[in-house]
Amino acid sequence: MTRPDDHSRPLAGAPERPSGGIAARALAARGGPAAMREANYLANLNPEQRAAVETTEGPVLVLAGAGTGKTRVLTTRIAHILASRLAYPSQILAVTFTNKAAREMKTRIGLFVGAEVEGMPWLGTFHSIGVKMLRRHAELVGLKTNFTILDTDDQIRLMKQLIQAENLDDKRWPARTFANMVDGWKNKGLKPEEIPEGDARAFANGKGRQLYAAYQERLKSLNAADFGDLLMHPIAIFRAHPDVLADYHRRFRYILVDEYQDTNVAQYLWLRLLAQRSRRTGDDTDEPINVCCVGDDDQSIYGWRGAEVDNILRFEKDFPGAAVIRLERNYRSTAHILGAASHLIAHNEDRLGKTLFTDAGIEPDHEKVEVNAAWDSEEEARAIGEEIEQLQRRGHKLNDMAILVRASFQMREFEDRFVTMGLNYRVIGGPRFYERLEIRDALAYFRCTVQPADDLAFERIVNTPKRGLGDTTVRLLHDHARAKGIPLMAAAAEIAATEELKSKPRRALDDLTKNFARWASLLANTKHTDLAEMILEESGYTEMWQNDRSAEAPGRLDNLKELIRSMEPYDSLPGFLEHVALVMDAEQNADLDAVSIMTLHSAKGLEFETVFLPGWEEGLFPHQRSLDEGGRSGLEEERRLAYVGITRAKQRAKLWFVSNRRIHGLWQSTIPSRFLDELPEDHVEVKEANSSYGGYGRGGMGGYGASRWDADAFSTTSYQTPGWKRAQAARAAETRPDTAWGSRSGHKERAISYGDQGVSGSDVRRSNRETDLAAKADRYARMSEERAQGGSGTAMPSNGFAGRLERSGRGVYEPASGGGRGSNRPPSRGLGLNAAARDGGPREIEGTLVAKSVATEESRFKVGDRVFHLKFGNGSVAAVEGNKLTIDFDRAGQKRVLEGFLQDA
């Protein structure tokens, strides 16, 4: 591993800027050398970090690799600015993406400078700072200062109304899809009149633009803003009102941005407006722009929601003369883990290039990155569960272990397993507290109390609990409200005072509106928690759940109590609601020792002693959809995700892949991820999948291969082990495309080709186990033979990338029976056909094509033949209909399967 010594080299050809020079001068001018000497917080920094902290003047880009002390640099930098009296706390704008990051920064700066953090009003997330600015200038975009912030759910309901108002089929044009589109536009900073023509046409027969504009109008009339607006509006304000912008220019002396690689266009525009100026202060000198962005292009994993890596790649152009500082000295992981991660990420082309290194050498007790194989996802969960217990027995804390999955459906298997085992776990980033139904209902009540004009909140709870105020009544309210230009609540009150409704709904409306009026009158002089409780009681909401017999009702009641409790720290109901709108997460209890389960995405920024990375299979990871929709850049983002995953580990990274996984309810055979191929041999140990042979399934814990985790088993296996060979063999089988996820075929083909392989009885997997295991060895042997004939399946790091990409471009899977065209068909043709069907063609065509190819063939099996099936083992043919066969399996019972999955026994 090389150790770059020029830690502040520019990105590309830009003149080197003397790092520290200006800073030193500034320091001398303002704080004097004494400030430097006293600054013992600098002593703990390495030279690169120190440069990042001390280069206070002018634009700075800090490329901070995983585990190189990014947060430390950011916080120390702020502390340094404060301690050196370069700026007051209120003159520093520091933005993060998540509340968690903001909180952490606040805490850590507090450790340096004490109470001064309280005075850092401009440290927060993009959105919270956006709200703050917007509340100050709301009238400039036609809002009132007390505008409400809509969450996604409100947003979708609103859009649905608009779509229906246009007489569009809201099934054909779902509000959710439209919400995503609008989100995407806002991420790009585009107003309705600015969206590309193509986008505008794409939705609702060309009504996209019109709907977007109508939506914005609706928001304005509701005095509401969605998340995107929290940045869009400030941008519009800055552009239209230079005086406002100039005011912020005067205010902020330093701007710091965390996770710069994740910024989207809107955030970028917002930042640039704030940061790009010749600062004209009273003394009329142009000072340089002191913007400091910290990020890691290798950890950019949010492209799919609008993040533009390009922002970080382009930093020097945007801010000429920028100092670029690379942090490459890693303090987190062992050399094996770093070696594996670095080698993997080196397969990406679009990167600024960093090489992580560690000062710690390779110690004998450092474990290599492990690659493990399992038969199916159940075994994977079981084996990982047992390994966790082993580690626990050796004294490791569960809190130090994490399972990082690509997709959340993978979590379930682990949860099931851990529940059975009695192993503590916590799921991070599951359904968020404030997104729960009962919480949202309760919040809607509070919103209506605080803000009677909040129509969306009103609609949400007008008939919850049931009050006999159904569609008819609500429509009447709408009409009345619209006709008179008043909010729903007011309309309700008016209508309740007339004879327009029958007595029952009229009475209900009257009660409801009077209740809200009464609660509102209590706002000023009642403790907010008491009031909240009162509202839930008196509205009948609590009672509704008390009377609910369903299993989740008690939990919901608990959540409501928790909600009231979480309001304690706030001083008013409105204050609490503002917080909730921006902070959707709730703290988890950290006292419990538990394994963390989370997605790779939510693992960014975290670290664990031991990290389990299951599901490294083609199609799942890299995810098929990323490949289909993102092409090469999609693949690269997946690879960055893999990089993020591995670099979460301090001591141990354990990768897993399985041969069979159930996807959308169907069992599918899978092949190891190409990313496994891209790992360097030196730092990786391929574990033997001895569960295939051990007494697995004979019940009892450790039933399969207790030796597996013995010290001996950790010894010198490598790429020559049976495990690796099997992996390669399985991969080689890809040349004859017989796996669903490995192919580029769309969903439709998969569903049809594999439809009959689904397991109908839930008992099958268990009863089938022994068969599976015997079959496994068999199957691998077959694969090896095929591999011998079919050329090398090896893809070594240097060339593996290109090879794999090409190979993934295959045609529709065709069952391998009767010498079908599947394997012989030229890839290009297959791909073209697929791509056309997938991208443009009507779905019907796609279905027909495939259905035809599957259905017209005659079976080569006849009743009575003995057959072998990968999942169900051996059996005999009971009936034949075209290529669909009914098989009496020896262990799995009778199944209907596609011929393509059968072989001669």
Next chain:
DNA sequence: GAGGTGTTCCTTTTT
């Protein structure tokens, strides 16, 4: 208006 049944979808997710 409520409750039961059919249909469709299925990556990642913050604010």
Next chain:
DNA sequence: GGAACACCTC
């Protein structure tokens, strides 16, 4: 397989 949603019936 299963959740979420839409539609349909009583």
